[in-house]
Each structure stands twice: as structure tokens, then as C-alpha cells.
Amino acid sequence: MLRLRCFGYFVGFSLALGLAGQAESAEVNLYTTREPGLIRPLLDAYTAKSGVTVNTVFVEKGLAERVAAEGARSSADVVMTVDIGNLIELVDRDLAQPVRSSVLEAAVPAPLRDQDGRWFALSMRARLLYADKALSDLNAATYESLADPKWRGKICIRSGQHPYNTALISAFLVRHGAEKTESWLRGVKANLARKAAGGDRDVARDIAADLCDIGLANSYYVGLMRSGRGGPDQQKWGEAIKVVLPTFEGGGTHVNVSGAVVAKHAPHREEAVKLLEYLVSDEAQALYARADFEYPVKAGVAADPMLQALGPLAFDTTPLVEIARNRKAASLLADKVGFDN
Numbered sequence: 116m117l118r119l120r121c122f123g124y125f126v127g128f129s130l131a132l133g134l135a136g137q138a139e140s141a142e143v144n145l146y147t148t149r150e151p152g153l154i155r156p157l158l159d160a161y162t163a164k165s166g167v168t169v170n171t172v173f174v175e176k177g178l179a180e181r182v183a184a185e186g187a188r189s190s191a192d193v194v195m196t197v198d199i200g201n202l203i204e205l206v207d208r209d210l211a212q213p214v215r216s217s218v219l220e221a222a223v224p225a226p227l228r229d230q231d232g233r234w235f236a237l238s239m240r241a242r243l244l245y246a247d248k249a250l251s252d253l254n255a256a257t258y259e260s261l262a263d264p265k266w267r268g269k270i271c272i273r274s275g276q277h278p279y280n281t282a283l284i285s286a287f288l289v290r291h292g293a294e295k296t297e298s299w300l301r302g303v304k305a306n307l308a309r310k311a312a313g314g315d316r317d318v319a320r321d322i323a324a325d326l327c328d329i330g331l332a333n334s335y336y337v338g339l340m341r342s343g344r345g346g347p348d349q350q351k352w353g354e355a356i357k358v359v360l361p362t363f364e365g366g367g368t369h370v371n372v373s374g375a376v377v378a379k380h381a382p383h384r385e386e387a388v389k390l391l392e393y394l395v396s397d398e399a400q401a402l403y404a405r406a407d408f409e410y411p412v413k414a415g416v417a418a419d420p421m422l423q424a425l426g427p428l429a430f431d432t433t434p435l436v437e438i439a440r441n442r443k444a445a446s447l448l449a450d451k452v453g454f455d456n
């Protein structure tokens with residue numbers, strides 16, 4: 116058995132050498148804020164397919180600062196992160212370069228990528244309504260309706276300044292303008308069962324404990340909790356709630372994204388584009404999205420069955436770039452109404 120294995124390695128090694136011989140630069144450098152365990156299987160699949168080695172640099176915080184500090188000598192080819200704000204920051208700091216690729220343009224819907232090809236979303240996370248299972252009539256909801264006085268003292272949510280909520284408030288702002296957003300925020304604030312704090316999973320925890328009836332939280336936490344990946348307590352919280360995909364009135368469900376850019380000074384530009392093109396392939400989209408219970412961006416690729424069970428996602432098509440540009444104003448409004456007080 117051992118011998119067979121060694122032989123296998125030898126063949127693999129020779130193959131890798133052979134490919135490396137064909138193309139001197141058969142490697143690509145990925146800077147990412149995403150947990151290594153999450154993306155490694157995907158990158159290994161790419162290497163097995165293409166022979167290209169993917170070197171990863173995991174940067175938990177200050178990714179844009181790091182790439183900026185490295186300047187023209189940066190070895191970053193692809194920079195991958197979550198939250199539209201972080202993607203736009205890379206563009207605004209002139210750390211990304213435009214990419215024209217018919218593969219990327221066909222796979223990633225227009226609202227989920229930069230018109231000039233400087234960033235591309237790779238997966239989506241939706242801001243969903245978690246609710247007490249006893250609310251059997253609650254099978255649809257709008258974000259607007261969270262300000263309805265019928266929810267007085269019944270809503271749990273994390274800080275209004277957290278990026279997940281800032282992006283939602285920003286989307287509301289783009290859609291409805293400042294005046295309506297402010298009164299909506301005041302309404303939601305008046306409906307809170309407790310201080311706007313904690314994490315998204317705490318919304319499920321507090322619904323399970325009968326502290327509140329409804330709340331907003333991200334889609335992937337449903338999978339993380341219900342799968343038991345976060346332990347038995349979280350599994351109980353996940354099972355204690357029902358989940359509704361809310362929409363804006365006349366619109367869709369608010370989503371944020373994970374995504375990537377080709378770095379401005381990418382030493383392996385061609386390989387960087389090829390890696391991005393792989394990441395939007397059917398195979399990679401399924402692997403990547405399912406690794407963390409996210410929604411694939413490519414139409415026709417199925418999400419994890421646990422997400423599918425929540426019903427179909429019709430994502431809101433407000434351009435993400437508009438949402439990113441209004442985050443500051445959204446944050447100021449949350450502050451103005453004392454959302455977190």
C-alpha cells in the first residue's frame with residue numbers, strides 16, 4: 116500500500132514538473148481574508164485540474180493596507196475578500212485592475228460585478244428574517260414592514276453599525292431616500308426587544324429563548340447552525356427558528372457578496388484571470404458556495420440543500436456599488452436615530 120502511494124506521489128510529482136516545464140510561471144498568488152480551510156479544497160481542485168500552484172496568503176485584517184503598502188512590488192495576483200465595501204475599497208485605492216473576460220461576464224450577473232471588470236462577486240449571502248416557529252402565518256415579509264408597530268418589543272438584531280446592517284440600511288437608502296430611511300430606522304429601533312448588539316446567531320438564540328419573535332441575520336448562519344458545525348447549542352437555535360426570505364417592497368432580497376479582484380501589479384496577470392474564471396465555473400461555484408453555505412452567483416448552480424429548503428432567492432438588483440457608496444450615510448443615519456443606544 117505504501118509503495119503504491121509513493122508511486123502515486125511520484126507520478127503526480129512528475130506531472131507537476133512536466134506542467135511547470137511547459138509554463139515557467141505556472142503559479143498564482145492569492146491574498147485572501149477567507150479562512151484557509153474554507154477555500155483550500157477549491158484551490159486544490161484547481162491545481163489538480165490545471166497544474167497551477169495557488170500560493171495563498173491569509174490576511175485576516177487590513178488586506179487593502181497590506182496590498183497598498185507592498186505597492187508595485189506586491190506579489191498579490193488575486194485579492195479575495197467579503198463585503199462589497201471591502202471590494203470597493205480595493206478599487207478606490209487603485210489596487211485593482213480592469214479585466215475583460217467573456218467567461219466572467221457571462222457567469223456573474225451585472226449587478227454583482229464592476230462594469231469595468233475591477234471586481235467580481237463570487238458568492239452571495241442574503242439578509243434573512245429569522246422568526247419564531249409559532250408565527251405560522253408569517254411566510255413572507257418586507258424589510259419595510261419591520262418598522263410596523265405590531266412588532267413593538269419583538270425584534271432582535273445586531274448593531275446598526277455592523278457592516279451587515281450598514282449595507283442593508285444603505286440599500287434601503289438607495290431605494291427610498293434619507294427621509295424614509297430615517298423614519299424606518301426609528302420604527303425598527305422602537306420595535307427592538309433588546310439592545311442592538313451581539314452576533315447574527317444570537318438572534319436565533321434569543322428567539323429560541325422567547326426574548327424576541329423575529330430578527331434579521333445572514334443566510335449562511337442557518338446552514339452553520341442547523342448542520343451542527345457550530346456545536347449542539349447552535350444546532351438547537353437553528354432548529355428553533357423558521358426562516359423567511361424578506362424582500363424590499365417591489366424589489367428582491369438584500370444580498371452582500373464575497374468576491375475578488377485582479378491586483379493592479381499582479382505578477383501573473385494571465386493566471387490570475389484564469390483562476391477567477393475557474394472560480395465561476397459550475398464546479399467551483401458549487402464547491403465554494405457550499406463550503407460556507409453561501410449562494411452561488413452563477414445562475415443554474417444549486418446552493419446547499421439546506422439553503423434550497425428556505426425557498427428560491429430573488430436577490431435585490433440595486434447595484435452593489437451604489438450600496439457601497441452610501442454606507443457612510445447609512446452609518447450616520449443609524450447613529451442619528453440612536454439605533455445602538
Ligand SMILES: [Fe+2]
Binds near residue numbers: 333
Ligand atoms: Fe458573518
